[in-house]
Amino acid sequence: MTGFARAVATHGGCTITWEIKSVNGKGLEVRFRTPPGFDALELAARDRAKTAFARGSLQAGLTITREASEAGIVIDSDKLQALIDASRPFVxxxxxxxPAFDGLLAIRGVLKGEDDCADDDREGLEKAVLVTFDEALSALKSARREEGAALSGILSTVLDEITALRDQAADVAAARPEAMRDKFAAKLADLLDGDLPEDRLAQEAAILAVKADIREELDRLTAHIDSARILLDGGSPVGRKLDFLSQEFNREVNTLCSKSGDSELTRIGLALKASVDQFREQIQNVE
Structure with missing residues (x-):
């Protein structure tokens, strides 16, 4: 969701410049910086931004300047005289x-120059400002789309890593019942200093195997991986859905780690947590 765009246009001797910067955000937030007198356009511009984007924190800045060839310094004599008349009773x-002359000139609106385009065909100027804003939004969308294309490859690679680790965990899990039975039998033999009936040994080992069974977590993890790939291949905004899906990834991996009874499965579980965390970090950039 990061990007930068700039759009420039001219209207009636004035230069209109929009600059928009986008950073990550859970929802869509738009902040404006506009010259005095153009605040009313923020509502229309905000609606345009909501139509163009679903997520991200946007900072949009507008500057309007008169072209240098037509620029001139003009003093608003009426406003200057009104200020002098208002100060006379106090003096x-x-x-x-x-009041000092230079102090009066420093008051906003008394001295007009290159930035004073507000009174030149106001309606036409406002339309041109919004059209230029649309151009800036389009440029920002293109920049974010390019970033998204690169990010899609990164996320696919992370999903490949999660898939490979999931397969490793499945291989380890497949060999666990027999290993658990042997381990359990060895411990009981040490404790009891004798033989344990085979049926009792099988019963106790089965109970432990059920408690440590991770096949359900692995199946759900596979389903989440498939869902993530489908979302990445889709064309609509999927950032929120992927964000929720990453929480499901994390839940299954945490359960897998809590059921781990040997060092190899623990190692795989920790590697899965690292990959899932990387996935969660990257999808914060996804709209």
Whole structure:
């Protein structure tokens, strides 16, 4: 969900520039920085952003400047005189000093220059601002799509790693019942210093095998892997779905680790946790 886009257009001697930066976000959040007098356009621009994107934190900045060839410094004499007249009673009563000319010029709206395009065909200018914003959104979408294409390959590789580890865990699990029976028999023989009836040995080993059975977790893990691949191959926004699916990955792997009774399965479980964590980190970039 990261990206940057810039769109520039001209209208009536004014240059319109939009810059949009996108970073990761669980939902869609759009923040605007606009010149004074253009705040009303934020609602329409926000609706356009919601149509274009589903997730991400966007920061959009708008600047409007008059082209240098037509630029000029203009003093709003009426506003300047109004400020002088408003200050006169305070000066006559000795409550304030006469206002300095440079101080008056520093008041917003008194001195007009290159940035003052707001009064030039206001309706047409606002339409041009929104059209330029659409162009910036389109450019940002292209940038994010390129990032997504690269990210898809990374996620597929991580899923391949999870699949391989899942298969390793299945191989270890297939050999566990017999190994558990032998291990259990050896421990009991040490404790009892004698033979244990075969039927009792088989019963106790079966109970332990049921408690340590991870086939259900492996089956669910396989189903989650298949679901993740289907989502990655789809064209619609899938970030939220993948985020939820990663939690299911983590739940199954945690259960597998808790049932582990030997070092090899524990090693595989920890490797699975590392791969799942990597998957969760990467999908934060997915819309």
């Amino acid at each position: 006559e009563r000795g409550e304030a000093s006469p």
